[in-house]
Amino acid sequence: MASTDKIALLELIRKIGLDDGDVDFLKEGLRVLTQAVMEAEVSSLIGAERYERSEKRSNSRNGHRKREWDTRVGTIDLQIPKLRKGSYFPSMLEPRRKAEKALLSVVQEAYVHGVSTRKVDELVESMGIQGLSKSEVSRICKELDDVVQDFKNRPLEGTYPYLWLDATFPKVREGGRVQSMAFVIAIGVRDTGEREVLGFDIGTSEDGSFWLTFIRSLVARGLRGVQLAISDAHEGLRSAIGSALTGATWQRCRVHTMRNILSQVPRASQAMVSSIVRTIFAQPTQEAAKQQLSVVVEQ
Numbered sequence: 001m002a003s004t005d006k007i008a009l010l011e012l013i014r015k016i017g018l019d020d021g022d023v024d025f026l027k028e029g030l031r032v033l034t035q036a037v038m039e040a041e042v043s044s045l046i047g048a049e050r051y052e053r054s055e056k057r058s059n060s061r062n063g064h065r066k067r068e069w070d071t072r073v074g075t076i077d078l079q080i081p082k083l084r085k086g087s088y089f090p091s092m093l094e095p096r097r098k099a100e101k102a103l104l105s106v107v108q109e110a111y112v113h114g115v116s117t118r119k120v121d122e123l124v125e126s127m128g129i130q131g132l133s134k135s136e137v138s139r140i141c142k143e144l145d146d147v148v149q150d151f152k153n154r155p156l157e158g159t160y161p162y163l164w165l166d167a168t169f170p171k172v173r174e175g176g177r178v179q180s181m182a183f184v185i186a187i188g189v190r191d192t193g194e195r196e197v198l199g200f201d202i203g204t205s206e207d208g209s210f211w212l213t214f215i216r217s218l219v220a221r222g223l224r225g226v227q228l229a230i231s232d233a234h235e236g237l238r239s240a241i242g243s244a245l246t247g248a249t250w251q252r253c254r255v256h257t258m259r260n261i262l263s264q265v266p267r268a269s270q271a272m273v274s275s276i277v278r279t280i281f282a283q284p285t286q287e288a289a290k291q292q293l294s295v296v297v298e299q
Contacts, residue, residue, distance in 0.1 A: 025151040026073045032147050034069070034078060036140040038090050042081045045088065060084050069093065156198060156218065159225025160188035163198075163245070165215075165237060166253070167206045182206040184214055188223070198223065208236025215244040232256040254281060 043049050047056035064079040081088055164187040172181045182205055186198040199218050203210045211234075226248045229241045233252055241250055261277060262270045276296050283289040 025147070027071075027076055028151075029144060029147045030071060030073060031076045031078070032143050033140070034076070034090075034092065036143050037092065038078070038081060040140065041091065042083070042088055046083065059086065152199065153221070156188075156222035156224075159191055160196075160198070160223060161191055161225055161227045162189035163187070163223075163226045163229045163248070164189075164253075165211075165229060165231040165241070167234075169206075172202070179204075182210065184211070186214070186218055188226075191225075206234065206236070208239050211237045211240035212243060215240050219244055 039050070042061065046059040046061070048054040048060075050061065060083070062082040062084045065082055067078050067080050069076045069078050078090075080090060165184070166187075167182050167184045169180045170183055171178050174181075181202050183200065183202050184206065185200040188196050188198045190196065199214070199221070201214050201217075226245050228251055229245055229248045230251050230253050231237050231241070233256065238250055241248065258274065258277065262274060265273045276299060280289055280292045280296055283292050
């Protein structure tokens with residue numbers, strides 16, 4: 001994945017996940033990854049894996065002790081390994097903010113485009129944990145991947161009157177070559193006003209059949225009560241919305257609408273026109289918005 005596309009995707013997830021919703025997923029992902037890194041750190045420290053017989057072993061485990069860790073996504077309950085001789089304190093808890101941010105970024109990246117063994121390997125090495133075997137790194141990745149899959153396939157409960165659907169096109173290395181793939185995401189708003197990432201998927205193209213399969217998978221997981229679906233004017237997507245979300249009204253995304261408007265305006269006037277058009281969306285009522293629309297058109 002190209003670095004600019006990766007940054008854009010992670011920023012999207014940060015905004016709609018870390019800031020507004022899906023905090024439980026991030027908490028669980030952070031807990032699982034932190035726990036796995038601690039176990040790996042202890043294995044490196046004593047010279048042996050759990051239950052492993054090794055001539056290099058210099059100590060042994062002696063259960064766990066509970067400790068709460070306050071993070072930016074909430075308080076996490078950790079099980080810190082204990083040693084029979086001496087004591088162990090996780091290195092990631094000492095420079096707390098820095099380590100927490102690094103761990104959380106791996107969880108967010110896993111959320112977007114899967115768990116990378118290279119990324120996890122780089123993370124534990126940056127924390128001073130050396131000599132991790134490939135199987136140990138793979139085990140850590142699998143534990144984190146299980147959390148991602150549980151979140152991705154979780155049942156959707158309650159109603160979501162508003163649904164946003166969008167796609168971006170990151171570069172993905174697959175089969176020894178780099179190609180553009182369609183990364184699609186659905187964001188729902190509950191009747192309480194809370195935003196939530198409902199699902200995401202990646203495919204070879206953003207065609208109608210792909211969108212239809214994606215939306216039907218959301219419905220199969222429990223998506224209901226959609227009154228308004230917001231997206232760009234992609235014909236395949238609009239057709240999929242009509243087929244899979246019977247009774248829902250479609251509305252064009254404000255961002256894409258604004259882009260189309262500004263494409264018809266000289267560059268020197270785009271900032272001014274953009275500011276004027278945005279006043280339409282800032283009105284408190286539908287009637288006021290219609291009146292402002294007339295004023296803007298006249299201007």
